[in-house]
Amino acid sequence: MSEQLQTPNAAQIxxxxxxxxxxxxxxxxxxxxxxxxxxxxxxxxxxxxSATEKTCIWDNWPYYMDGEDGSFxxxxxxxxKSGIKVTYNxxxxxxxxxxxxxxxxxxxxTDTGADTFCLTDWMVARLIDNGYVQELxxxxxxxxxxxxxxxxxxxxxxxxxxxxxxxxWKGIIAAIGYHKANYKKLTxxxxxxxxxxxxxxxxxxxxxxxxxxxDTLGIMMMAAGVDISKFTADDFNAALDLxxxxxxxxxxxxxxGNSYVDDYKSGDAVAGIVWAGDLVGAxxxxxxxxxxxxxxxxGSTFACDNYVxxxxxxxxxxxxxxxxxxxxxxxxxxxALAGVYYVTPVMGAREIVIKENPALANNELxxxxxxxxxxxxxxxxxxxxxxxxxxxxxxxxxxxxxx
Amino acid sequence: MAFAAFGSAPTTEHKGPTKTSKIVLALLMPGLVxxxxxxxxxxxxxxxxxxxxxxxxxxxxxxxxxxxxENYVTVVTTYMPQILRSFMYAGIATIIALxxxxxxxxFIGVKLRSRPLVQRxxxxxxxxPFFISFLLRTIAWKQIxxxxxxxxxxxxxxxxxxxxxxxxxxxxxVIFGLTYNFIPFMTLPxxxxxxxxxxxxxxxxxxxxxxxxxxxxxxxxxxxxxxxxSGTLLVFIPIAGDYVNAGQNFLxxxxxxxxxxxxxxxxxxxxxxxxxxxxxxxxxxxxxxLVSLYVRSSGTEDxx
Numbered sequence: 001m002s003e004q005l006q007t008p009n010a011a012q013i014x015x016x017x018x019x020x021x022x023x024x025x026x027x028x029x030x031x032x033x034x035x036x037x038x039x040x041x042x043x044x045x046x047x048x049x050s051a052t053e054k055t056c057i058w059d060n061w062p063y064y065m066d067g068e069d070g071s072f073x074x075x076x077x078x079x080x081k082s083g084i085k086v087t088y089n090x091x092x093x094x095x096x097x098x099x100x101x102x103x104x105x106x107x108x109x110t111d112t113g114a115d116t117f118c119l120t121d122w123m124v125a126r127l128i129d130n131g132y133v134q135e136l137x138x139x140x141x142x143x144x145x146x147x148x149x150x151x152x153x154x155x156x157x158x159x160x161x162x163x164x165x166x167x168x169w170k171g172i173i174a175a176i177g178y179h180k181a182n183y184k185k186l187t188x189x190x191x192x193x194x195x196x197x198x199x200x201x202x203x204x205x206x207x208x209x210x211x212x213x214x215d216t217l218g219i220m221m222m223a224a225g226v227d228i229s230k231f232t233a234d235d236f237n238a239a240l241d242l243x244x245x246x247x248x249x250x251x252x253x254x255x256x257g258n259s260y261v262d263d264y265k266s267g268d269a270v271a272g273i274v275w276a277g278d279l280v281g282a283x284x285x286x287x288x289x290x291x292x293x294x295x296x297x298x299g300s301t302f303a304c305d306n307y308v309x310x311x312x313x314x315x316x317x318x319x320x321x322x323x324x325x326x327x328x329x330x331x332x333x334x335x336a337l338a339g340v341y342y343v344t345p346v347m348g349a350r351e352i353v354i355k356e357n358p359a360l361a362n363n364e365l366x367x368x369x370x371x372x373x374x375x376x377x378x379x380x381x382x383x384x385x386x387x388x389x390x391x392x393x394x395x396x397x398x399x400x401x402x403x
Numbered sequence: 404m405a406f407a408a409f410g411s412a413p414t415t416e417h418k419g420p421t422k423t424s425k426i427v428l429a430l431l432m433p434g435l436v437x438x439x440x441x442x443x444x445x446x447x448x449x450x451x452x453x454x455x456x457x458x459x460x461x462x463x464x465x466x467x468x469x470x471x472x473e474n475y476v477t478v479v480t481t482y483m484p485q486i487l488r489s490f491m492y493a494g495i496a497t498i499i500a501l502x503x504x505x506x507x508x509x510f511i512g513v514k515l516r517s518r519p520l521v522q523r524x525x526x527x528x529x530x531x532p533f534f535i536s537f538l539l540r541t542i543a544w545k546q547i548x549x550x551x552x553x554x555x556x557x558x559x560x561x562x563x564x565x566x567x568x569x570x571x572x573x574x575x576x577v578i579f580g581l582t583y584n585f586i587p588f589m590t591l592p593x594x595x596x597x598x599x600x601x602x603x604x605x606x607x608x609x610x611x612x613x614x615x616x617x618x619x620x621x622x623x624x625x626x627x628x629x630x631x632x633s634g635t636l637l638v639f640i641p642i643a644g645d646y647v648n649a650g651q652n653f654l655x656x657x658x659x660x661x662x663x664x665x666x667x668x669x670x671x672x673x674x675x676x677x678x679x680x681x682x683x684x685x686x687x688x689x690x691x692x693l694v695s696l697y698v699r700s701s702g703t704e705d706x707x
Contacts, residue, residue, distance in 0.1 A: 096672045103464065126463075204567055206550070211651075247657050253572060254651040267551025268571065385462030389673075392463060396673045400664060401657035402481060 043109035043311045045134045050317030057087040057315075058322065059098070059117035061305060062258075063281065064170060065090075066338035074334055078325045084318045089114070093258060095123040102310075106132040109311040116319040118169040118305040122214060125159035125382050133165050133308040140320045143327035151373040152345040156304060159382050167323055168304035171343035173365055173377060174215035176294040177274030179264045182206075183292075186270055191294055195223035198271055204251050208272040209243075211257035213395040214380040216273050217243065218301035222378065228301065229381050236391060244398045255399045264291055276300075276365040277342040284341065284360075293365055295376060302377035304345070341366050453680035464674030474681040482665055482682065489661040490689070492574070492649070493642040496581040497589075500638050501631065503582070504589040508630070509623075511590075512597035529590050537584050541653045544580060545571060548654075572656030580648035585641065589634040596630030632701065640690055662686050 050056075065088060067073050075086055092098045098119065102112040106127070119127070127133050138145050144167060152168045160166045176192050184190060186202045198207050209216045218228050220239040246252045253269065254260075261282050263269035279291040307323055309316050325331060329348030336344060336353050343366065354361035361367055368377060383391060397403075456469035479486070507529070515522040532540060548554060548570050559566050570576050600623070608618035646663025649655035655664070662682060669679035 094671075096674065100464075100671050100674060202567075205569055250656075250658070252657075253569075254656050256651055259652055262546075263549075265551075266546060266549035268549050268569070385460055385465075389457075389461055389463045389465075392673050393675060396668045397481075399651075399657060400485075400660040400668055402485065402660065402665070 043131055045311050045316070046109070046111070046314045048316045049314040053315060054083050054318065055085045055087070055315060056115040056318040056322060057089065057113065058319070059089045059092050059114040060169070061092045061118065062090050063278075064118070064305075064340060064342070066335055066340060073338070074326075074331055078322065082321055082325070084321060086322060092117060092119070095120050099123060099126075105312060106130075106310055111312040111314075112310050114310070115313040115315040116307050116309050116322070118307055120212075120305055121156070121159055121303050121379065122382065122388070124166045124306045124308055126385075126388070127308055127310075128160055128165045129385075131311075133310055134313065134316055135164050136167065136309070136323075137316075137320060140317065141324040141327065143324045147327050147329060147332075147346045147348055149345045149347050149373075151370070152304065155373065156302060156379050158379070160306075166306040166308050167327075168306050168345040169326075170340070171302060171304045171345060173276040173295070173343065173368070174210060174212070174219055174273060174301045174303075175276045175365070176219075176271065176296060177264070177276075177279045178271035178292050178294070179267075179269070180290060180292050182267060182270045191292055192271055193294065194296060195220060195298070198273075199246065199251065203271055204249075205253050206268070206270040207246075207252050208254050208256060208260050208263055208269040209252055210260075210273050210275065211255045211399065213392065214303065215275075215301045216255070217395070218378070218380045219273055219296070219298075222298045222300070223296060225298070228378050231381060233387070240394055240398060244403070247398060247401060248403070261291075280363065280365055281339065281341040284339070295365070295372075299376050299378055301380055302343075302373075303379065336360060336366065343368060449680050450684060452676050453684050455677040455680075464676070466677055471677065474677050475685065478678060478681045478685060482662070485660050485662055485665050486685075486689075488659070489643050489663070489686075490693075492578055492581060492661060493639050496578050496585065496642050497635050497639045499578070499582045500586050500589040501635060504586055504593055504634065505627075505631075508590050508593035508597050512594045513600060513602060516598075526594070529587050529594075533587065538647065541580055541584065541648060544583070545654055548576060571654060572651075572659065574659060576654045577649045577659045577661075580654040581642050581645060584648065585638045588637040588641075592633040592637065593627065593630040596627045600626055628701070632698065635697075636694060640694070643690055644686055 062068070065072060065075065067075075068090065072088060075088055079085060098117070099106075102114075105112040107130075109132075124133075148163070148167070152171070153163050156168070156171070157163045157166075176195070176198065178192055180191075183192070186206070187197075187200050189197070192198060217236065217239045220242060221228050221231055221235055224235070224239065226235045226239075243252070247255070252272075254263075256263075260269065260272075260274065261278050264279070265282075274293065276293045276295075279293050283289060283291050307319070309319050313319065326335075327346050329346055329352055332344045332346035332349035333352035336349060337356060337360070350361050350367045353367070364372060451468070452466075453474055454468075454470050454472065455466040455474075456471045458465045458467045511522055511525045511529075515525060546552065550569050550571075555564075555570060558564050558570075564570075604622050604626075605618055608622050609615070613621065643661075644663050646661060646667045647653055649659045649661045649664050650667075651657065666679050666682050666686075669675045669682065
């Protein structure tokens with residue numbers, strides 16, 4: 001929420017436009033910058049200045065890096081080793097909001113203010129389809145070639161054939177979360193075992209779901225027996241209808257994408273659809289077992305936030321060095337041990353973690369087994385641009401209680 | 404006053420220097436350029452955007468120039484409940500803010516005159532909440548009113564409310580938040596009017612056998628009218644467009660969406676710029692209409 005109140009990246013008006021055309025042209029440029037849309041053209045990647053400019057700017061989501069108070073131990077170690085100065089900004093808190101802020105620069109192939117950023121599969125698919133991002137050079141990233149879990153390349157990388165334009169940073173499992181004591185108190189049961197359990201009348205007004213349409217409706221569709229890798233509009237609408245009903249009746253209290261973990265602590269939420277890493281992290285942070293996460297038998301949605309390099313970035317080489325660094329198993333393990341409880345795509349990390357913290361390494365929500373990747377975790381199928389638009393609008397209306 | 408624009412500006416008899424000096428023009432330029440660049444340009448852009456149509460691809464955020472005035476019809480028919488709710492919230496919150504602020508401002512501005520130090524301290528207390536970001540303060544209220552918090556636990560244990568219900572996410576919670584966040588904007592203008600209020604008029608009123616109630620109605624209230632008008636406007640207008648308090652991350656729920664919430668979603672999430680823009684233009688138009696009607700009917704143009 002606070003993100004939306006921050007100043008968006010200033011529209012990039014080139015120096016020539018300002019000095020060359022003075023008032024009239026810059027006014028026109030300003031107007032053009034304000035108005036969305038415009039003709040699509042094939043973009044060319046900016047010239048890579050990595051050899052001379054040893055910097056790169058990386059925008060990412062919160063809770064994704066060790067030492068987020070600013071110490072950033074792994075990043076600092078990288079800077080020391082490589083001589084590349086990395087500016088790490090924690091300023092992504094929503095795919096749509098982030099995209100809306102930089103869409104004009106993406107479309108024109110100019111500098112977006114970041115050399116790389118990590119966004120979710122479906123948004124990355126949109127960026128790739130539009131030709132907004134640069135192709136990666138695997139020859140510069142030996143660790144990626146060696147350690148990228150194949151499941152992330154094939155099953156969960158289908159939107160980017162061969163992972164030519166994007167690489168996963170972290171994977172996120174959506175699942176059913178609940179507050180153990182409060183759930184027991186209200187329902188008399190130990191843990192929810194099905195989606196149906198969330199709709200128990202005793203939980204009315206204390207169920208919260210994710211504002212990420214693909215996770216919430218994905219889990220609801222899976223519970224209805226739908227294969228989300230190939231669902232139809234009817235399947236989607238059936239799930240949306242159920243969601244709308246539960247919102248209208250007040251059973252679903254709110255639809256959130258951040259700060260919802262606090263609601264479990266404060267008692268506002270007792271059960272709902274959550275990102276597993278958030279609750280696991282909250283437990284480990286507090287040293288308690290208050291919160292529980294359940295993977296339903298019907299399966300869970302799995303999505304990644306992926307690095308991409310926008311066309312306007314002039315530091316592709318530097319970014320590739322950063323990516324390669326984070327694909328070394330030791331560094332991936334360090335992140336997990338330091339409290340980044342999302343799924344790593346780096347093979348070999350678990351084997352290192354298990355020596356120091358077996359409980360963490362054996363937590364299947366942080367280190368899923370190959371069998372889970374193969375059977376339980378599913379990726380929401382890519383939507384056509386038109387579907388994407390229609391579904392998102394319908395979802396937004398339902399979330400805001402517009403009928 | 405800032406709202407002079409709403410009344411017909413009284414033409415002064417005294418005509419200024421007939422020769423407009425170049426210096427005056429030069430001094431005016433920065434202001435005019437600023438207004439042109441940062442008010443008129445965005446406004447025109449907003450109106451143009453509000454008339455756009457989806458392009459052939461039908462993709463998210465893909466719109467092209469058109470003249471789709473139907474956008475306004477769509478907005479009104481789809482979002483009527485949210486539009487009405489916004490003005491209802493704004494109206495109720497403004498009235499509550501006035502009822503709370505008036506005695507407070509009267510107390511500080513009139514009763515505390517003999518003690519300037521206490522008066523200043525009280526004023527600081529009114530403004531003090533501004534020193535903390537209002538987002539944080541609103542989140543704090545969310546914590547205070549949470550189901551597991553002390554207040555709600557007391558309410559539940561006293562049986563005042565069934566445990567299946569809650570305060571957060573209701574109309575009352577959002578109106579509470581709006582009122583709380585905007586009360587200083589009501590108190591300060593009221594204070595500035597009442598501060599200069601000549602109390603001898605009250606004595607004169609009672610000397611003429613008017614009851615205290617009549618004195619208030621005939622003397623105090625009319626004299627404080629400028630403060631009431633500017634206070635209500637300063638509170639009503641921003642509340643009608645507020646999107647924080649009613650948001651689901653704060654005090655609201657999907658049942659409390661206001662115009663601001665919808666604009667926020669349409670602009671940033673679904674990138675439906677035409678709908679977001681027409682909703683914004685509509686909000687602006689309705690506010691201008693309501694405010695000019697209000698100023699006119701209260702017969703206070705000359706007070707502004």
